[in-house]
Structures are given as structure tokens and as C-alpha cells.
Amino acid sequence: MKRPIHSSSLPAALYARKHFLSQRSHEDMSKPVPKNSTSLRLLQPNRAGKGIPVSYASLPKHLATGSYHALAVVPLDDNALSSPKRHLPGIPVALQLAIGETAKCSVRRNLETLNSHIEDALVPTDPMSAFGSDFQLTNLPFQIPSTLPSFTDDYLLQFNLDTLFPSKLSNQLSEIMTELVDTSKSMGLGSTGTLSALDFMELSTLLGVSNISASISAFFHSLHWHLPVVHFPTFDPGNVSNPLLLSIFLSGATYTIPLDGGALPSSLFDVAEEYIFRKIAELSTLASPKEQSQLLSTVQLLQSALIIEMLQFGQDNMQTRRRIRIVRHPCLVSTIRSLGIFQLKRGTAPTVCDENTWKKLVAEEVCIRIACWVFLADGFLTVCFKNHPSISVFEMDCHFPWSAGLWEAESASSFSRIAMSHSTELPLPPFKDVITQLLETTANNGPITWGLSVSVEHLLILIYAINSLAFQARAGLLRYLSLDKIRCASDNWKRIWDSVIGLLNKDQFLHLGYPKHAQELWWLLNATLDASSRDDVSLSYMDNTATDDLGNLNEFIQWCHQSAP
Incomplete structure (x- = not known):
């Protein structure tokens, strides 16, 4: 139950801060992210805030009419070795990329609970201590004028409220x-x-x-739809670990543009990556967690770690990608x-x-989603x-994640209603069993029994799995x-995809985020399967040498388009 906050217990300055945060969330973040401020570089926005030109002129038919940029796009820098402009000459078309599209058309979220959690976390840990008998003006971390004005709320608003009234969240x-x-200092930054x-x-x-x-609101309106491993309805910024709060922030x-207009330091993401992965490395030295808090x-x-990995891999930096x-x-x-x-x-399967119980099911689901999206x-x-x-x-012997509807349900009652509406669907087998059936079920066997129980998110993960098998076989x-066998799996996947997409209306399809690709x-x-069966194909993308350059993929797609009958 939310604690009441009485006006007699807090200075008006704190209400001003809370009101401002609440208004900014409700007014600014209820609108789509501005088109010119959000782009994507390999599932990640252009931090320079510019749209990225992409040439569709040389893409194969299927991709030229779709959204190829979600697969392989980096900013077009003529001098960069990884620039697809070297492989995709043609008429550039300025396009908003996948995450930007999602932020523009995604379902508007109810931010009331999130704002309430933030407000609670911003309540000063000891709001009246600054005015207690031990308070000294010399304790303030700023210069006190020689002629001190009346100690009023208007005067307090000139200073950093978090310094005057530290809260749990500001301390964190x-x-x-x-x-x-x-x-950053331990990494040697500043010394080199x-x-x-x-x-x-x-x-x-x-x-x-x-x-x-x-x-936080921007995260849940954009990147979250492409990497849905954090549960928005139960997310409480005041009760999460430092690494998770940092990565989401x-x-x-x-x-977003900071209120003070500053730019993110170029080294900040590298330092955050190092900070988080040092903690990941420390896990190997610890005993398996058993207590709930440790888990x-x-x-x-x-x-x-998964969030910062995706953010970092989206940088147009060869060394960062390789690392x-x-x-x-x-x-x-x-x-x-x-x-x-x-x-x-x-x-337990989703149920009323x-x-x-809902929160326990969510905690279990989060782990399954971590497994599936790190596989993706x-x-x-x-x-x-x-x-x-x-x-x-x-x-991958885990279960598949819930559908987006169950995952995004705002309450236990909403979750229960959605679970009941899906109660007649056949349960999906574990991941590896689904793949095995896709590989071994021929068209003569009829439709796969659980075919209509899968969601577009499941199909996205499965098509990556089949591509992975194709690469290893090749x-x-x-x-x-x-x-x-891989062709058989591909055909089965496409039949199921057509059936599932056929049940969605246009608005639902627009809200799919990355799965729509x-x-x-x-x-x-x-x-790639067709090219593998030809003796006259000699393209770098068809060998098994790893690279950090998107040029091989772009060259292959261009070749496919030119070779099409």
C-alpha cells in the first residue's frame, strides 16, 4: 500500500520536484520519441541523434519492400571500413530505423505505477534532519552568501534538492x-x-x-520492445540493483535529451560495460545463489549485462564490436x-x-526470457x-517465453483474464524439442499440432535458431x-508464420517491434541454402570466418538481388 505523504512533513520544494518529474513523465513521455532524435545502429540508436541513410535500391525484393535495416545497418561513413556504402551504392533513403519505428507507434504505457515508485524512492531518507539542532550552514556543499536571505522554499529551489534532501534513489x-x-580510473582512462x-x-x-x-520511460517505450527481459508492470526503480538501474538509465x-543539455561522455558506455562485466566475472568465484535476495x-x-551488450554492440566501432x-x-x-x-x-503454466503468485510466475519468466534473448x-x-x-x-531445453500479452499484463487480474483466454491452446514443448520437430516434420505429416500456440516472438527466436543450424552445417x-533437413525446418517455419500473422490485424503487426522482421x-x-548448393558462388559471407564488418552480409544480399531471375 502506498504511504501517504503529508504536507506538514516535507518542504514545498520536494513537492515541486515530485510534481515536475510526474509532469515530465505524463506530458513528454506520453508522446512518441521525436523522429529525428531516435535512430538505430544494429538495434541501437544513433547517439548523434541523426537519421541514417540507407540504400534500398540494391536490396533483394523481399528486403527492398521490408525493413532490412533491422538486420544490418550502420551509419554511412565513407571512410569507415565497415561502411555498407562501399557495398550499397545507390540512392540513399533517409529512414527511421527499427527502434525508432517502435517508439513512434508502440502502445502508450500507463506510467502511473512507475511514477509512484519513483516518487516513493525520492522521499528523503530523513527529511527534517537538515533543520535539526545539529544543522550547520557550513555543512552545505556550496558557498553561503554573506547576507543570507530568508530560509524559504524559494531560496531552497536555487540549489540541488538532492544535496539538501538526499533520498534512497539519489543516494543510489x-x-x-x-x-x-x-x-574509469582503474581502466587507465585519463592516464593514456x-x-x-x-x-x-x-x-x-x-x-x-x-x-x-x-x-526509464524512454527505455520501456523503445529498446524494451526489442529486448523484453525487464518486467515493466512490476519494475520499481527504487528496488533494483545498481547495474540494472544503470543499464536501463x-x-x-x-x-532523451538531458534537462541540463549535456551530452553523454564518449567513454561512459565503455566504462559501464566494464563495470557490469566485472561483476559478471565475479559470479564465477561465488557459490551458487540460494537466498531469494541473492537470486x-x-x-x-x-x-x-544483456542490455549493455546490445547497447555496446550497436556502436559503430570495430573494436567495441569485437570485444x-x-x-x-x-x-x-x-x-x-x-x-x-x-x-x-x-x-506452473499461466493461469488465474x-x-x-503472479509475481512468482513473473520471476520465473524473467529467467526464461534471459535464456531465450541471449540465444537470440x-x-x-x-x-x-x-x-x-x-x-x-x-x-536450449528451457520453455518458451510467454506471449507479449501475458508479459505486458499490468496486473494479476489482467494476467488472469489473458491466461484464461489461452487456456485451450496446446502447450509448447521445450525449445530443443520444437526445433527437432521442425527439422523432422515433413509436409506429408500434416500441420504441426502446436503451430497456432506460438507467438511472433517465438517465431523470431526459432528463425535465428534455424539460421544458426544452417551456418554450422555449412x-x-x-x-x-x-x-x-534445414530446408524442411524453414518450410515448416514459414507455414506457421503465415498462419500466425494472418490472425493479427494491422495495428497489432505494427507493434511487434523487432519480431516483425x-x-x-x-x-x-x-x-544461403540456395547459394550453398551452387558451385559458382564465391562470396565471403558463405565462408565460416567471423568478422566485425557488415560488408560481407551487404555484399551477399546485393548479389542475391542481382542474381534474381
Whole structure:
């Protein structure tokens, strides 16, 4: 139950801050993210805030009419070795990329609960202590004028309220900023002369409480739809770990302009990555968590690592991509594997439940989503950069995640209603069993029984899985798996996709986020299967040498378009 806050207990200045945060969330963040301020570079916004020109003139028919940019796009820099402009000459078309599209048309969220949590976390831990008998003017961290005006609320508003009235959330943000500064120094930033160490005062204008409401809301209106591993309805900024709060804050900050107009330091994301993955590495030295608090902290650390991995991999920086691909991602996969999350099965199917049971089901679902979306990230690296998979399809013995409707249900009652409406659907087998059936079920066997129980999110994960198998078979890593089997899986996938999409209306399809590009991945899969059967094809994308350059993929797609009859 929300605690009442009485006007007699807090100075009016605190109400001004709360009112401002609430108004900014309700007014600014209830609108779509401005088109010119949100773009995507490999599932990540352009931090310069510019749209990215993309040439569709040389794309194959299936992609030229779709949204190829969700697969492989970086800013068009003529001088960059990774620039697709080297492979895609033609008429550039300025387009808003996938996350920007999602932010523009995604369902508006009810921010009341989120704002309430933020307000609670901003209540000073000891609001009247500043005026107690021990209070000294010399304790204030700013210069006191020689002639002191009356100590009124108007006077207080001239200063940083978080300094005067520290809250749980402001203290946590200060702790995060201190840890980031220390991490940057330990990385040698500032000593090499290339990048400066992070500065606490500079960070405080960017990562302060004045920006937190807009940043968190921006995250849940944009990147969340592409990486839905944090449960919005139960998310409480005042009760999450430092790494998760940081990763969400930074994700949202890439889509918003700080109130003080400052720009995010270029080294901030690298430092945040180092800070989070140091904690991931520490998990290997600790005993498996058994207490609920330890489990929650571990899960939130995994969530933060997956978010920062996606943010960092989206940078147009070859060294950053390589570090994420060959160091960070395998480290995250190994950690998740050691915790047994790839074999996690839910104890209870979604059903009518009370709030406590709902929250327990959500906690279990979060772990399943971590497994599935880190697998999706693994498939992304394979499809775009020919990275050898770090996760075997057949070790994915976990259940599939809930559909978006169940995951986004705002309350236990809403969840119960949706669960009841799906109660007649056949339950999905574990992940690896679904893949096995796709590989082995021929058209003569009739439709797959659970075909209409899958969601578009499931189909997105599955098409990445089939692409991963195709790459391994092509590279000679799965000699027992014939290309005919993979074609069979591809055909089965497409039949199910057509059936599922046929049940959606246009508005629902627009809100799918990244899953709406799954059919393009199916097209790419079939193109590689066709190219594998030809002796006259000699393209870099068809070999098994990993790269951090999107040029191989772009060259292959251009070749497919030119070779089309």
C-alpha cells in the first residue's frame, strides 16, 4: 500500500520536484520519441541523434519492400571500413530505423505505477534532519552568501534538492556514479591521454534524479520492445540493483535529451560495460545463489549485462564490436549456462492467480526470457557477422517465453483474464524439442499440432535458431545435419508464420517491434541454402570466418538481388 505523504512533513520544494518529474513523465513521455532524435545502429540508436541513410535500391525484393535495416545497418561513413556504402551504392533513403519505428507507434504505457515508485524512492531518507539542532550552514556543499536571505522554499529551489534532501534513489545514483568514476580510473582512462576519466560532477548532470523518469520511460517505450527481459508492470526503480538501474538509465538516455543539455561522455558506455562485466566475472568465484535476495541480485545482473551488450554492440566501432563478440558475449553465455538457466522449465503454466503468485510466475519468466534473448543475441552475431555460435540449439531445453500479452499484463487480474483466454491452446514443448520437430516434420505429416500456440516472438527466436543450424552445417560443424533437413525446418517455419500473422490485424503487426522482421531472416536463410548448393558462388559471407564488418552480409544480399531471375 502506498504511504501517504503529508504536507506538514516535507518542504514545498520536494513537492515541486515530485510534481515536475510526474509532469515530465505524463506530458513528454506520453508522446512518441521525436523522429529525428531516435535512430538505430544494429538495434541501437544513433547517439548523434541523426537519421541514417540507407540504400534500398540494391536490396533483394523481399528486403527492398521490408525493413532490412533491422538486420544490418550502420551509419554511412565513407571512410569507415565497415561502411555498407562501399557495398550499397545507390540512392540513399533517409529512414527511421527499427527502434525508432517502435517508439513512434508502440502502445502508450500507463506510467502511473512507475511514477509512484519513483516518487516513493525520492522521499528523503530523513527529511527534517537538515533543520535539526545539529544543522550547520557550513555543512552545505556550496558557498553561503554573506547576507543570507530568508530560509524559504524559494531560496531552497536555487540549489540541488538532492544535496539538501538526499533520498534512497539519489543516494543510489550517487553510489553508481562514484563506482563508474572509480572504474574509469582503474581502466587507465585519463592516464593514456586518449580519453579522460569520468568526472563525478559531469555525470551528476546526466545521471541525476532530474533525468531518471524520462530515461526509464524512454527505455520501456523503445529498446524494451526489442529486448523484453525487464518486467515493466512490476519494475520499481527504487528496488533494483545498481547495474540494472544503470543499464536501463543509459538505454533510455540515448533516446532523451538531458534537462541540463549535456551530452553523454564518449567513454561512459565503455566504462559501464566494464563495470557490469566485472561483476559478471565475479559470479564465477561465488557459490551458487540460494537466498531469494541473492537470486534476485544475480538475475538483475544478467539483465543488465544483456542490455549493455546490445547497447555496446550497436556502436559503430570495430573494436567495441569485437570485444563484445569474442569476450563479453561468451562470458555472459558461460555464466548463464553455469546457473542452469538454459534448462529452466516453469513449474506452473499461466493461469488465474493472485498477486503474489503472479509475481512468482513473473520471476520465473524473467529467467526464461534471459535464456531465450541471449540465444537470440547469439543468433544475431552468427547471422550478421558469421560468429560461431556460443550456444547449441540442442542445449536450449528451457520453455518458451510467454506471449507479449501475458508479459505486458499490468496486473494479476489482467494476467488472469489473458491466461484464461489461452487456456485451450496446446502447450509448447521445450525449445530443443520444437526445433527437432521442425527439422523432422515433413509436409506429408500434416500441420504441426502446436503451430497456432506460438507467438511472433517465438517465431523470431526459432528463425535465428534455424539460421544458426544452417551456418554450422555449412561450416561442417554439424555433418549429421543435412541441408534438406534445414530446408524442411524453414518450410515448416514459414507455414506457421503465415498462419500466425494472418490472425493479427494491422495495428497489432505494427507493434511487434523487432519480431516483425523475422520474415526477412527467413528469406536470408533460404538465400544461403540456395547459394550453398551452387558451385559458382564465391562470396565471403558463405565462408565460416567471423568478422566485425557488415560488408560481407551487404555484399551477399546485393548479389542475391542481382542474381534474381
